[in-house]
Amino acid sequence: MRKLLSIFSFVLLYVTMAFGQAAVDIPFTGTDGSTTISIWAGLDLAATDCLDPALGESDLPPFPPPGVFDIRFDLSPACPTLSSLRDYRPVVGFPFTGTKQHTLWWQVTTPGASAINLTYNLPTGASFTIVDNITGTLLNLGPFTGSGVAVIPASYTAFGTKAYLNMTYTNIGGVAEPGFGIAPPSLSFGNVEVGSSSMLQATVTNTGTAPLVISNIVSSDGQFTFTPNAFPINVAPGANQVFDVTFTPAAVGAYTANLTFTHNATGSPSVYALSGDGTPPGLVDLENSFSGTDGTTTISLWNGLDPSATDCIDPALGESDLPPFPPPGVFDIRFDLSPTCPTLSSLRDYRFAADPNTFNGTIQHTLWWQVSAAGVPINLTYNLHPNATMTIVDNITGTLLNLGPFTGSGVAVIPGSYTAFGTKAYMNIVYATGPILEPIFNVTPASLNFGNVNQGTTRNLNVTVSNTGTANLNISSAAIAATEYSVTPTTATIVPGGNQVFTVTFSAPMVIGTYTGTLVFTDNAAGSPHSVALTGNSIVPPPVFGLVFEQDTVLRLEDNFYMDKMQLMATTSKIQSLQFRLYTNQAIDDNTILTFQAIEKGPDVASADWILDYNVFRGPIQGNGASEDVVYVLLYNLNQNNGLLPGSYTDLLHVKYRVADLPALQDSVKSSFLIQNAEASTFEGFPVDITPSENELVVLAKNRVSSLGDVNGDGCLDILDLIMVVDHIVGRDSLNAAEFARADIAPWVPGNALPDPDGFVNVQDLSLIQNIILTGFFPDGTPVGPCSYAILPKVEGQAEATLNVYITPDGITVYLDSQVGIRGAQMEFGSVVDNVGNLAINTDLGQGYYLQVEDILRTLMYDRLGQRYIEPGLHFMADMPFTISNYNDLTLDKLILVDMNVQRVMNIEVNIIHQAPPLPLDYILYQNYPNPFNPNTTVKFQVPQTSDVTIKIYDMLGQEVRTLFTGQVLRGNYTVNWDGLSNTGQQMSSGSYIYRMVAGEFVQSKKMTYVK
Structure with missing residues (x-):
């Protein structure tokens, strides 16, 4: 038997491969509700009006016994005894315009009770009608175009077994053209x-x-x-x-x-x-380029470093002296080469450096300009070498203009208030050697497939470009040549470690077919331009008819009440009454989570002569309050011949229901409403077909405590999930498949119902989960559900950890006495009425993160590198310096401590103490406060024993600026002040500075920002 089947399969394969496809090949499927049969019609240069075996036509055996559905083409009159599933007609050439007549021939299961649904999918330029073959007046359907279903009614199949299928073609099979x-x-x-x-x-x-x-x-x-x-x-x-x-x-x-x-x-x-x-040779590796304009003319400038450069004119490097400025009213900008060459100026100003790539220091250039009108600002577009940082200051007092610092690419604006009187300014460029700074371009996914999109509509998909390099990724263009696609945004600047979501829109043309394109990113990373392949299909939308729901699928939050509309679409007769049944929670893959509440009339049947009656047969009530129900519904009009005219009614009935409360970790739980036994009639009692084109409303219930981001699956989004992601990123521990799926939630465009996971768990997911915890909301606006936290009353001698929280008018300090090592902490304080400002959390757990929402202060403390932790014993944990006017009222509302095994510490004793902490136990250098600052800032430090302490401030080049403190101190807490002056009394410029504390073997540095 196996050999026989193999031979038969081979014969079928041979037959399938033996004939060619017709030039115009149009598929149909016919059914009377029992069996579905495929048939084809079309055109070909080699076709005849009889059988064409080369095109797959073959004579069929007689019809099966009565009661079995069959449909085919009768090849009469050309071949009166033959019939076939395929009927192709001859043409002398393409493109072809004209009409070809085919004869449909059928046998229905039950004559007079079985209508025939003929599903069609026509190419552009083709249409058809169906008329009876008796008088031409008993049946007249169409014309039909595109895709859909033609219904040969049971009233005709009761006596008719044939009908003419008239195919009309307009310029079909035209010559294809390239683009x-x-x-x-x-x-x-x-x-x-x-x-x-x-x-x-x-x-x-x-x-x-x-x-x-x-x-x-x-x-x-x-x-x-x-x-x-x-x-x-x-x-x-x-x-x-x-x-x-x-x-x-x-x-x-x-x-x-x-x-x-x-x-x-x-x-x-x-x-x-x-x-x-x-x-010029030798400059590109360390050259800075500029273009200046006051809105009239744009002029390009260059400067940089070269081993052969001097401070005057270097013709070999492209420098040349410029003529005097043009007449007043004409914009010009250049470099003044004073004081070395006081009478010369140039568009290029290169300076000496033996090795430009390792040079450290500051080079000063003099910008010199003439604006077209006094008070007009100058826009200076810059593109700086990665080693370069630029500032622009006036050349008069040094206090009238102070722009920057600038790095990378951008625009610096010299304001009109300065150009009104000033014609020169110093451009100071600081070169600092460091690792090679360059952007790295990554895009996910690598291609987009939009699938089938209804013609005339659009669909959006996202790609995420991330910068895994060390310099800004500047995307100067995101473009698509294919007109069916568009993208937003079209430019972007992505910082190192950041990402940008680009939304690509496929606008499906009216001409059906497959459309491809390429999204091209032009950027400053290696390998530019980068591309993403695009493809999408424009299809004729499936017809909507009968009694249906307004939507096929809806997303609903758990434990809430909802309403969905029912519609009556594309009716062909006047409807006096209709009836149907609604089944809840009874599709094959349904969960019992819906509770039917009521069904009400919509505006389309709001008048008093429309009567709505229904009866609910409830199934067993489940623990969540839901049940498998059947609802019998009747809608009728009291007045004779006063029903709904043929057409579409988009607001017929309102179905009200409740979604049950879901268990933890269950999300996107599916259930449905099914429309069954839908029937309608005219006032004379004749049936009207209202069979739904789609009889199911799918309800996807979402858990308020979403599994998205809940990596460990405990029903809570908290610091435990963050630390599991950290361990996965640094390779300490890997997530299993379920944990990975819950962690992979980036990117997630704000407002979108669901994320677009990129298949990676990385810092993007870490940052997004952290943001959800701090804000209390998912990106789609859904609030994070409530969760229990480990705060317990005092436990005499049973606590695994004791937390002493010192709250004073100057902030919050936390000490930890733990029996186990601690890797992370999550704390939430209530009644915080003061604005915490730019809070800098000092913590031995690594980094501190916070968000203030009204009077709630949420904090997270952990190390993103997975290296920092607090050892068992009594240790400093955190300091949060900010002004607290009501320090006696602050409360600690939520607390989680995470141990070295990434488990929650359950037994915690918490002591709230409204006074300063006792003598210190550790060396600590605190973050300065305020930060950024102007004109003064304070730096706190503490020592656990008598120590020699030095605290110094350095600029970003590592040069010492100020010694804040040096001397021997006793065990205790200390505060020093910096007024922005150097050791020589010079006022320092705006920018970032490093302050460093050395006490014996203890060395620690932090960064501060000075703004004027």
Whole structure:
């Protein structure tokens, strides 16, 4: 038997492979509710009006016995004794316009009781009608286009077994055409050193339906070359070809060029713009570029470091003296080379450095300008080397203008209030050697498939670009050549470790088919441009008819009441009455979570002559209050022939129900309402078909305490989940599959009902879970559910840990006496009426994070590197310095301590003490307060024993600025003040500074920010 089946399978495979598909092949499926049969009609150059075996047509045996459904094509009159599932007709050529008649032939299960549903999917340019083959007046259906269902009514199948299927074609089978698209819109190479090269990519996409043939590409400037360059280049419909374009400048200067593409698509030849600047050798590795404008003219400037540079004119590096300024009223900007060359000026000002990449120090340049009108601001666009930090100050007193510090790329604005009288300013550039700073581009997912989208509608999907590098990732363009797609935003700056979500929209055209595209990111990271492949299908929306719910699927929060609308769509007769049954919680995969409440009339049947009656048959009541119910519903009109006219009614009935309270960790729990036995009639008693096109309303119940982010599955989002993610990231412990799924919740666009997990658990998920804990809300706005916390009354001698919380007008200090090591803490304080400002939490657990919501202060303390912890014993845990006016009223409302095994410490004794803490137990350097500051800030420190202590302040180059304290101190707490002055009494500039405490073997540094 197995061999026989194998032979039979081979024969079927051979038959399947033996015939070709017709040029125009249109599928149909017919059913009377028992069996479904597929049939085909269409056109082909090789077809005849009889059987065409080469196209898959074959004669069928006689109909099965009565009572069994069958449908086929009768090939009469050309072949009066033959019938087939396929009926293709001949044409002399394409495109074709005209009508072809086919004869449908059927046998229904029950004549007079069985209608035939004929499902169709027509290509553009095709339509059909169905008329009876007797008089031409007994049946007349259509015309039909697109996709849908044509119903041959039971009133006709009661006596008729055939009907004409008239296919009308308009310009069908026309010649396919290619399309030409290119992204990004142009290529700009920026600065490229003479003698070196830079490569960027351009992507050509075939947006048409026939092969795109690129027969030639010509560059207007030999400094711009491209590969591939062997012709012809063929691009299949929907595919793309990436071209590597290389700029190799032969001399210093700005260059523009065009690539001219000759191809077989509309619009040939296509011209593509290129630009780039050739810069002197040796400067590109450490060159800063600028462009200045006052809104009239834009002028480019450059400065930087080179081993051959002097402080005057260096012709070999492209520097040259400029003529005097143009007449007043014309904008100009340049570098003044004073004091070394007091009469000279240049667009370039390079300075000496033996090794530019290891140079540490400050270089001062003098900007010199003439604005088009007094009081007009100057926008200075900058692109700084990663080692460079720029400030701009006035050259008069040093106090009239102070801009910056600036790093990376951006725009510095010299205000009109200064240009009204000032014509010069110092540009100070600080070079600091460090690790190579560069952005790294990552995108997830690597491609987007929009699936089927109804024609004329849109669908959005997201991609997330993350920067895993050490410098800002500047996305100058996010573009899609294919017109069916769009993207927002189109530019972005992503800080190291950050990410940006881009929303791609597929606008499904009215012409059905598959559409492809490429999202191209042009950026400053290696490998730019980067691309994401796009694909989507435009389909004819499935028809909506009969008695249906307004939505197919709804998301509902647990333990709440809801209403959903029922609609009556696309009716063909006047309806006097209708009846149906609603089944709750009874689909195959349903959970019993819904409780039917009531059904009410909507505005479409609001008048008093419409009567609604229903009866509920309840099943056994479950513990959550839900039950499997059947609701019998009757709606009728009291007045004769006063029913609903043929058409659609979008607000017929309102179904009210409750969603039960879900158990912990159960989320997106599915149940449904099913519409069954839907029937309607005219006032004469004739039936009207209101069979639903979709008879199920799917209800997905969401848990208020979502499993999303609840990594350990205990029903709470808290610091335990954060530490599990930390251990996974640093490789200390791996999450199992269920934990990984609950942790992978990034990215999650605010407002979206659900996240778009990227398949990784990393710092993005860590930050998002932390934000949910602190804010108390998921990104979709759902509040985080309540949770129990380990706060217990005093336990005599049984506590695993004792927490002493000292609350004073100056802040909160916490000491911990624990029998076990502690890795993390979560504390929430109530009645905090004062604004905590820029609170800096000092903690031996690593880093402190906080959020103040009205009078609640939520704090988290843990180490994102997974290295810091507090050993068993009595130790300092945290200090939170801020002004507290009602310190006697503060309460500790929530507390979690996490031990070294990532378990919650359950037995905790908490002592709230409204006084300063006792003598210190550890060396501690506290965060300065306030921070940022102006004009003064205080620095607290403590020592546990008599010690020699030194505290010094350094600038970001490591140069000492001020010695705050040096001397021997006894055990205790101390405070010193910094007034922003250096050791010589000079007022320091705005910026970041490092302060460092040394006491024996104890060394600790912290960062502070001074603002003017």
